Amino acid sequence: MRVLTFGAVLQDGELELQPGFVTEGEPSQEKGELTVEALAGGRPLAITTMPLDTLCGHPSGTTARAAVGLVAFPERATGLRVSLDGKVSLERTAPPSDVEVNVEWPTSLSGAETVGWRASTDACLASLGYSNDGGKTWTPIALPTARDTIDIHAGTLLGGREVHLELIVTDGFRTDRIRSNAYEVEPQGWVLWILSPPAGARLPAGEPVQLAAQGYHFEERRAGFDGIEWESSAGGGLGTGARVLAMLEPGEQTITARMYGATAEVRVSVG
Amino acid sequence: MSELVLGHPALAGDGRPEMQLRLFGPTDDDGLEVLRGHSVGYLVAGAVALGLTGQDVGDDLAAGLIHAAADPGPESLLQRAQLLRERLFEPPPPVIPEWLEEIDRFVERDCFAGVLKAIVEIGQWAGSRSSSYSTGITNVTPSPVCGRSQVTLHGAGFGQTQPAGVVVYVPTSGGGCREAKVDSWSDLAVIVQAPDDIGSGCVGFVKLGGEYHEPQGVTGELTTCIGAAAEVWTRGFERVGRPIVSCPPCLPGGQNRIRAGGKPVVNRFRFSPELVQPGGQPTLEWNVANATDIQITTLSGPPLPPAPTPIPLAGLITLPPVTGLAPVTGQYRLTARNACGVTTADAEFSMRRTPLLSVTRIEVVQSIQTPTNTVRLVANRRTAVRVFVDSGISDGFDFGTGLGPNRVGDLHAVLVAENLDTGVVLDCGLPWPGPRQAGPGLNRDVLTDSINFDVPLAACDGNVQFRATIMQPGPPGSAPAAPASGNVQVSFTPRSSQMFLPFLVTDPSSASPPPTMADFYACLAGPAEAHPFPENGFIINPALPLTLSGAEALSSNANWYWLLVRLQTNTFLFASQPVGGVRMAIVPNDSSYPWGELTLPRTGAGVPTMLVRAGLAETCTHEMGHAAGLLHVNDGMAGGPYGGLALTISDPGLNVTTRTFFPSGSFEAMSYSGPQWPSILHWEHMFNSVPFA
Numbered sequence: 001m002r003v004l005t006f007g008a009v010l011q012d013g014e015l016e017l018q019p020g021f022v023t024e025g026e027p028s029q030e031k032g033e034l035t036v037e038a039l040a041g042g043r044p045l046a047i048t049t050m051p052l053d054t055l056c057g058h059p060s061g062t063t064a065r066a067a068v069g070l071v072a073f074p075e076r077a078t079g080l081r082v083s084l085d086g087k088v089s090l091e092r093t094a095p096p097s098d099v100e101v102n103v104e105w106p107t108s109l110s111g112a113e114t115v116g117w118r119a120s121t122d123a124c125l126a127s128l129g130y131s132n133d134g135g136k137t138w139t140p141i142a143l144p145t146a147r148d149t150i151d152i153h154a155g156t157l158l159g160g161r162e163v164h165l166e167l168i169v170t171d172g173f174r175t176d177r178i179r180s181n182a183y184e185v186e187p188q189g190w191v192l193w194i195l196s197p198p199a200g201a202r203l204p205a206g207e208p209v210q211l212a213a214q215g216y217h218f219e220e221r222r223a224g225f226d227g228i229e230w231e232s233s234a235g236g237g238l239g240t241g242a243r244v245l246a247m248l249e250p251g252e253q254t255i256t257a258r259m260y261g262a263t264a265e266v267r268v269s270v271g
Numbered sequence: 272m273s274e275l276v277l278g279h280p281a282l283a284g285d286g287r288p289e290m291q292l293r294l295f296g297p298t299d300d301d302g303l304e305v306l307r308g309h310s311v312g313y314l315v316a317g318a319v320a321l322g323l324t325g326q327d328v329g330d331d332l333a334a335g336l337i338h339a340a341a342d343p344g345p346e347s348l349l350q351r352a353q354l355l356r357e358r359l360f361e362p363p364p365p366v367i368p369e370w371l372e373e374i375d376r377f378v379e380r381d382c383f384a385g386v387l388k389a390i391v392e393i394g395q396w397a398g399s400r401s402s403s404y405s406t407g408i409t410n411v412t413p414s415p416v417c418g419r420s421q422v423t424l425h426g427a428g429f430g431q432t433q434p435a436g437v438v439v440y441v442p443t444s445g446g447g448c449r450e451a452k453v454d455s456w457s458d459l460a461v462i463v464q465a466p467d468d469i470g471s472g473c474v475g476f477v478k479l480g481g482e483y484h485e486p487q488g489v490t491g492e493l494t495t496c497i498g499a500a501a502e503v504w505t506r507g508f509e510r511v512g513r514p515i516v517s518c519p520p521c522l523p524g525g526q527n528r529i530r531a532g533g534k535p536v537v538n539r540f541r542f543s544p545e546l547v548q549p550g551g552q553p554t555l556e557w558n559v560a561n562a563t564d565i566q567i568t569t570l571s572g573p574p575l576p577p578a579p580t581p582i583p584l585a586g587l588i589t590l591p592p593v594t595g596l597a598p599v600t601g602q603y604r605l606t607a608r609n610a611c612g613v614t615t616a617d618a619e620f621s622m623r624r625t626p627l628l629s630v631t632r633i634e635v636v637q638s639i640q641t642p643t644n645t646v647r648l649v650a651n652r653r654t655a656v657r658v659f660v661d662s663g664i665s666d667g668f669d670f671g672t673g674l675g676p677n678r679v680g681d682l683h684a685v686l687v688a689e690n691l692d693t694g695v696v697l698d699c700g701l702p703w704p705g706p707r708q709a710g711p712g713l714n715r716d717v718l719t720d721s722i723n724f725d726v727p728l729a730a731c732d733g734n735v736q737f738r739a740t741i742m743q744p745g746p747p748g749s750a751p752a753a754p755a756s757g758n759v760q761v762s763f764t765p766r767s768s769q770m771f772l773p774f775l776v777t778d779p780s781s782a783s784p785p786p787t788m789a790d791f792y793a794c795l796a797g798p799a800e801a802h803p804f805p806e807n808g809f810i811i812n813p814a815l816p817l818t819l820s821g822a823e824a825l826s827s828n829a830n831w832y833w834l835l836v837r838l839q840t841n842t843f844l845f846a847s848q849p850v851g852g853v854r855m856a857i858v859p860n861d862s863s864y865p866w867g868e869l870t871l872p873r874t875g876a877g878v879p880t881m882l883v884r885a886g887l888a889e890t891c892t893h894e895m896g897h898a899a900g901l902l903h904v905n906d907g908m909a910g911g912p913y914g915g916l917a918l919t920i921s922d923p924g925l926n927v928t929t930r931t932f933f934p935s936g937s938f939e940a941m942s943y944s945g946p947q948w949p950s951i952l953h954w955e956h957m958f959n960s961v962p963f964a
Contacts, residue, residue, distance in 0.1 A: 005843045
């Protein structure tokens with residue numbers, strides 16, 4: 001079903017709306033104090049209700065109320081009216097013309113890259129997706145932003161022979177999806193993350209230290225916990241496993257974890 | 272060695288593979304007890320042979336023997352705990368015949384070095400030879416003889432000088448004989464110095480053979496190594512303090528006999544029983560020889576009733592009932608005199624209440640639990656067991672340990688976990704530090720009112736029976752009271768891993784460093800400890816690094832809201848996403864930020880999403896509750912909507928990892944008040960929800 005993403009924040013009695021993206025999905029079925037009408041010529045085509053919840057913030061204090069979800073948005077809809085407890089809070093109408101987008105794709109994906117974009121109308125938002133299987137599945141790699149450049153950290157992307165980027169641009173009512181040509185990205189295989197201790201940690205001497213790591217095979221999209229071997233530059237082998245309690249020798253040292261040929265290191269100080 | 276043991280009658284027959292040589296623990300099987308003693312004998316014999324060849328062994332194989340010989344029963348484990356201390360967590364002992372090979376290895380190269388040394392000494396000691404004679408003695412003076420005085424052996428044919436290898440032995444009060452220092456030697460008289468413990472008996476000459484070595488070290492070494500069976504087997508060595516000699520023979524006419532000599536001998540001076548209950552009446556019994564006068568004095572404790580005057584050399588006195596609600600110890604001294612000197616001996620009794628221990632309840636806790644263990648447990652998750660023990664004392668008796676009336680502490684406790692599906696039995700190791708106490712009316716809301724154990728992760732799977740055995744160790748030498756035991760059966764249910772998609776948010780407007788995966792992981796510590804996630808129960812997808820623009824700086828209150836909204840909106844944009852999980856964005860640890868954490872409690876169709884400041888792990892449990900769909904508890908501070916959780920927890924909560932305790936009545940984790948911990952409903956909701964998103 002054709003829907004519009006909906007994100008609103010009510011603060012100090014004023015409801016603000018994030019421009020929505022047109023996509024496919026099921027609209028909210030929840031009851032709530034917000035009523036969102038998709039309009040055409042000022043007349044409602046579809047109505048969606050959803051709750052407006054108080055955000056949980058720590059430390060305790062007064063937070064805003066917010067609603068996030070999908071609202072029904074038929075093809076002919078050109079506007080949006082939002083009511084709170086039956087009272088109209090805001091009404092938006094689509095710009096008269098379609099969005100035209102120019103995109104500057106990076107020539108390759110092999111490090112820190114940038115996607116540049118420019119829309120024909122102001123107040124547009126863009127997000128970026130990534131596919132390494134020719135477009136069958138997509139991973140969002142950027143948050144919706146008004147900035148005209150989106151940075152990509154290619155070192156965190158899955159490898160593949162048919163890699164595509166997809167830029168999604170919206171003016172709040174019309175959404176354009178622009179797909180890049182295919183790239184080839186070297187497979188990452190297994191990577192290993194040391195989760196504990198943190199790099200640069202100063203650890204007390206004479207107390208066991210929790211070593212924790214997780215492996216991840218990028219292309220197979222699976223985690224690995226078995227056979228992670230630990231060693232210290234100061235004291236040799238520290239044990240095997242995803243979570244190991246180890247006694248470290250005093251002094252500066254490098255903790256190394258290895259699994260399936262992947263290696264990760266952190267430098268720590270003990271004592 | 273194997274052939275010797277296998278040839279023993281106790282091991283003959285078809286049942287052998289099911290049997291286990293139990294060097295430790297009580298047994299009603301006389302044959303087994305005999306076999307136990309024989310096994311120690313084999314051990315010593317083998318060690319003698321090896322000790323003489325100079326081979327050495329290490330502690331590991333010695334410990335291996337102990338494991339091989341130990342019974343996996345609780346009592347034996349207690350004894351093993353005392354022997355091995357920190358080496359408890361080793362594999363259970365194998366069954367016959369594997370352990371026989373272990374004993375072979377032990378004998379060949381693996382007993383404690385100290386045992387070998389002692390055994391070598393035994394071998395050398397056993398190799399010495401001597402002979403004794405009394406030829407030529409016609410009279411001995413003076414009579415009686417006192418210690419440290421001169422004794423003259425009259426006669427003829429002794430030789431003008433002391434022959435090489437010939438010494439003089441005099442009788443001792445203990446019934447044996449001892450070498451006496453020779454002051455002068457002539458053909459007609461030999462004058463020696465009487466030792467302190469000289470007694471009645473015959474004096475004469477001993478011709479020594481070989482070199483003398485003291486062997487008594489073997490008893491202590493083997494007792495340490497093996498336990499009580501070894502002590503029994505080697506008890507005779509304790510009496511050996513000299514070379515093997517035969518004491519000088521008594522001449523038919525009594526010419527070489529010392530008729531009375533030395534200080535008084537106290538044959539017996541002790542209480543029976545030495546331990547009495549309140550109101551009990553211990554009896555002091557004494558028996559003295561070779562004394563002209565004796566006295567009995569009170570060193571401490573209740574005075575003795577009047578004794579006859581003069582006090583006879585043998586007698587007994589029964590004390591009046593010893594009463595009170597505190598322990599009483601009585602110490603008394605017997606002093607016996609004669610012309611040669613004074614001998615003293617001490618006797619002691621104790622009055623105290625003997626506890627009648629009973630295990631009243633066992634609770635298996637992963638986060639929170641009811642008295643009847645109705646809260647479900649997750650397989651392969653850190654687990655603690657609380658064992659509550661009643662002392663059986665209710666009259667207000669106070670041991671003076673500081674625990675209060677009716678309570679006893681420093682109990683020995685063993686917990687084993689038997690997997691009822693596989694039969695594997697695992698030892699839960701030493702209890703947590705604490706008083707390890709028993710008492711009536713124990714309080715679940717006091718962590719130290721129970722004896723607490725960690726459970727090995729390997730034991731937390733399937734249907735498991737936990738068996739606790741509790742003993743109160745008595746004073747050295749006393750028979751321990753009967754152990755108390757109890758058990759409980761629980762089930763551990765597998766739970767799936769929870770997936771996460773981390774976002775590492777860089778905020779150029781902040782001076783704090785960008786967050787790392789370690790920051791992300793640190794945040795998960797709270798939910799890992801409080802919620803029903805298994806060990807390694809988090810699958811972390813590759814983090815997505817994000818860099819905010821200046822306009823999106825998180826120093827602004829509103830930008831936190833919009834970042835959260837954008838993160839959640841993003842989950843709708845691509846229909847087919849290969850990786851998912853709870854979206855958790857870690858932002859720099861900047862104390863100037865308006866928020867530490869932010870989440871939308873009711874996420875509707877969206878994926879649970881939260882913002883967390885690096886370094887703030889403690890409130891992640893609360894936010895994870897939201898991620899799983901839990902709403903706030905109305906404590907007057909947390910905003911609505913509210914869910915169905917109570918304001919406080921109904922039962923005590925326990926962070927098994929940090930051993931932090933939350934008494935019942937602590938605040939629910941979905942409140943804003945502290946200290947807080949998940950309630951049973953909270954735990955069960957999470958149990959049913961994992962994995963979510």
